[in-house]
Every structure is written in C-alpha cells, then in structure tokens.
Amino acid sequence: MTVQNKVALVTGAGQGIGRGIALRLAQDGFDVAIADLDFQKDKADSVVAEIEAIGRKAIFVAADVSQRKDIVAAVDTAAKELGGFDVIVNNAGIAQVKPILDITEDDLNSIFRINVHSVVWGIQAAAAKFEELGHGGKIISAASIAAIQGFPILGAYSASKFAVRGITQAAAQELAPKGITVNAYAPGIVGTGMWELIDAELSKINGKPLGQNLKENVEGIALGRIETPDDVARVVSFFAGHDSDYVTGQVLLVDGGMLYN
Ligand SMILES: NC(=O)c1ccc[n+]([C@@H]2O[C@H](COP(=O)([O-])OP(=O)(O)OC[C@H]3O[C@@H](n4cnc5c(N)ncnc54)[C@H](O)[C@@H]3O)[C@@H](O)[C@H]2O)c1
Incomplete structure (x- = not known):
C-alpha cells in the first residue's frame, strides 16, 4: 500500500513495536511524528533518521501520553510541522507483572x-484535528491478547x-458519521523490552531461570516463533491505509496463533 x-x-515509537510501526508507515508513504517520553x-x-533515510519527513515530539495536554500538543505539532494529520497510532503502553492480591492503588x-x-486522549485529539482539517481519519490503538483473555x-x-477494546468499539460507532475509523491491534508475544521485563518479573515470582517463561510462552504459538515488531x-499498515476503509471497531489478533475468537 502506498499513500501520498x-x-x-x-x-511510544522510540523503540519496540512503535518503532516498527513508524518505519512501516514511512515505507507506506506517510510522514511520521515519533512521540515518546x-x-x-x-x-x-535514531528512528527519525531511519525514516529520513527512507525519503520521508519525520519529527520527534516529546509527550507523556498519560497527560491529555501532551497528546493535544503533539498532534498540533505534527500537523503544523508535517503539513496535515491523517492517522494516530495510540501505541505507547506499559506492563505490570503482579499477582492480583499485591496490586496497589498506585499500580x-x-x-x-x-x-x-492515553487512548481516550489520543482519540479526542485526533478527532478534533481531523474535524479542524475537514476530513476523516484513522485511529489505531494497541490492545493485546490480554484484551481478549x-x-x-x-x-x-x-x-x-x-x-x-471497549473504548475502540464505542468510539468506532460514535465517530463513524465523521468518516473516522477506530480499530486496534492485539499482538501476542513480541520480542521487545516489554517482554524482557515480563520474563524477568515472572522469574522472580515463579523461580524459573531468566528466559524460561518467555521460551515456554513462545512454544505455545502455532506458527512456531516469537513475534516481531x-x-x-503490517496489520497497522492495513488499518492505516485505504484497504481497511470499510473496517471499524475491530480488535485484530496478530499473535501467530495463540487465541482464536
Ligand atoms: N511486547 C509485547 O509482547 C506486546 C504484546 C501485546 C501488546 N503490546 C502492546 O504494544 C505496545 C508497545 O509495546 P512494546 O512491546 O513496544 O513496549 P516497549 O516497552 O518496548 O516500548 C514502549 C514505548 O512506549 C513508551 N512509553 C511508555 N510510557 C509512555 C508514556 N507515558 N508516554 C509516552 N511514551 C511512553 C516507552 O518510552 C517506549 O518507547 C504497548 O501498548 C503494549 O502493551 C506489546
């Protein structure tokens, strides 16, 4: 798919899945704003430089996605400096590895x-910008296999x-009349910093050696290998482009065959 x-x-595009998405969207023809802490x-x-090497424009915008004002400002900066606004990918996220009985209010x-x-703020900021610019757009957020089970x-x-997942389904219905689609991707076990953390924390809890929890989880994947950004x-590319124009409110599992719904 190519766009112009x-x-x-x-x-969250400084590393991991977000970096992979930013590079792919640049290959598809998008100019890309990289928002991260x-x-x-x-x-x-470095991601900005990689995108420029592909021949697209890119900028870094510092933003803490938990802060509504940061997301609004990031969308404004992207639109002003890159000359438009068509797609937001609400990708940034964190994991927490804790038994239910230990979870605190702060957690x-x-x-x-x-x-x-962050997803609500991202939806609001993008929808407002699409409206200001007089067109629809695409909103895509990070779910997970943990959004299904x-x-x-x-x-x-x-x-x-x-x-x-709930916000994606509700927003898709509310925003469809404005020509905005809202979807989410649900990865399985992706080899990023997040799984390094999950593996290390699980090993503290269950005593398995480092790497063992990751290995056991990967063994359960039908396609037989760990997922890459x-x-x-590639799924986000589909949601960002015209091929998904008639798809909204969906949470698409991209997990190599772990869950089936
Ligand atoms: N890794 C996996 O196996 C996996 C599986 C399913 C879903 N996901 C989801 O995919 C998304 C990306 O995960 P990843 O594996 O690339 O994680 P990662 O930890 O490698 O990268 C996350 C990025 O988000 C940024 N970030 C964290 N908090 C932020 C904040 N408050 N404001 C702005 N940026 C912030 C980090 O700085 C980092 O660049 C997350 O939403 C995650 O829940 C990951």
Whole structure:
C-alpha cells in the first residue's frame, strides 16, 4: 500500500513495536511524528533518521501520553510541522507483572493512566484535528491478547487492555458519521523490552531461570516463533491505509496463533 502527502503520529515509537510501526508507515508513504517520553529522545532521533533515510519527513515530539495536554500538543505539532494529520497510532503502553492480591492503588492509577487514559486522549485529539482539517481519519490503538483473555499475574495489564477494546468499539460507532475509523491491534508475544521485563518479573515470582517463561510462552504459538515488531506493523499498515476503509471497531489478533475468537 502506498499513500501520498499523509501524516501519521505514533506514540511510544522510540523503540519496540512503535518503532516498527513508524518505519512501516514511512515505507507506506506517510510522514511520521515519533512521540515518546523525553528521556527516549536519543532513540527517537535514531528512528527519525531511519525514516529520513527512507525519503520521508519525520519529527520527534516529546509527550507523556498519560497527560491529555501532551497528546493535544503533539498532534498540533505534527500537523503544523508535517503539513496535515491523517492517522494516530495510540501505541505507547506499559506492563505490570503482579499477582492480583499485591496490586496497589498506585499500580492501578499508573497503568490505567498510561494504557487507557492515553487512548481516550489520543482519540479526542485526533478527532478534533481531523474535524479542524475537514476530513476523516484513522485511529489505531494497541490492545493485546490480554484484551481478549485475562492472563494470570498480568491482571491489571489485562484489565487495561480490555478497556482499550471497549473504548475502540464505542468510539468506532460514535465517530463513524465523521468518516473516522477506530480499530486496534492485539499482538501476542513480541520480542521487545516489554517482554524482557515480563520474563524477568515472572522469574522472580515463579523461580524459573531468566528466559524460561518467555521460551515456554513462545512454544505455545502455532506458527512456531516469537513475534516481531514488523509482524504487528503490517496489520497497522492495513488499518492505516485505504484497504481497511470499510473496517471499524475491530480488535485484530496478530499473535501467530495463540487465541482464536
Ligand atoms: N511486547 C509485547 O509482547 C506486546 C504484546 C501485546 C501488546 N503490546 C502492546 O504494544 C505496545 C508497545 O509495546 P512494546 O512491546 O513496544 O513496549 P516497549 O516497552 O518496548 O516500548 C514502549 C514505548 O512506549 C513508551 N512509553 C511508555 N510510557 C509512555 C508514556 N507515558 N508516554 C509516552 N511514551 C511512553 C516507552 O518510552 C517506549 O518507547 C504497548 O501498548 C503494549 O502493551 C506489546
């Protein structure tokens, strides 16, 4: 798929899945705003350079996605500096690895602010910008296999991703009359910093050696290998482009065959 003169903003794009999505959208023809926390600037600048090497425009915008004002400002900056606004990918998120009985109020507040509030703020900021520019657009958010099924020791994370699924379905119906589609991607086990953390924390809890929890989870994947950011990015490319114009409110599993719904 190729597009012309279109602009996408990807949150959490300094590394991992977000970086893969940003690079793929650039290959598709998008100019891309890389939004991430300020401390990720060096990594984000490298992604910007990779995109420029592909021949597209890119900028880094510092933003904490849990803060509504940061997302609104990031969307404004992207539109102003890149000359339009067509797609937002609400990708940034964190994991928490804790038994339900140990979860604190601070844990819940922090994971919901980063994984859930961010999606609402992203939807609001993008929809307002599309309206201002007089056209529709595409809103795409990060769900997970944990949005379809609750996983033990990932209870708060599962709850946050179930919430992303609910918001996606509701927003799709509310925003369809404005020509906006709202979808989400649900990866399985992607080899990023997030799974390094999950593996390390699970091993503290269940005593298995480092790497063992990841290995056992990957063994359960029908297609027989760990997922890459590019596997996810190809689904996001579909949601960002015209081929998905008649698709909205969907949470698409891209997990190599782990869950079936
Ligand atoms: N890795 C997996 O197996 C997996 C599976 C399913 C879903 N996901 C989801 O995919 C998304 C990306 O995950 P990843 O594996 O690339 O994680 P990652 O930890 O490798 O990268 C996350 C990125 O988000 C950024 N980020 C974190 N908090 C932020 C905040 N408050 N504001 C702005 N940026 C922030 C980080 O700086 C980082 O660049 C997340 O929403 C995650 O829940 C990941």
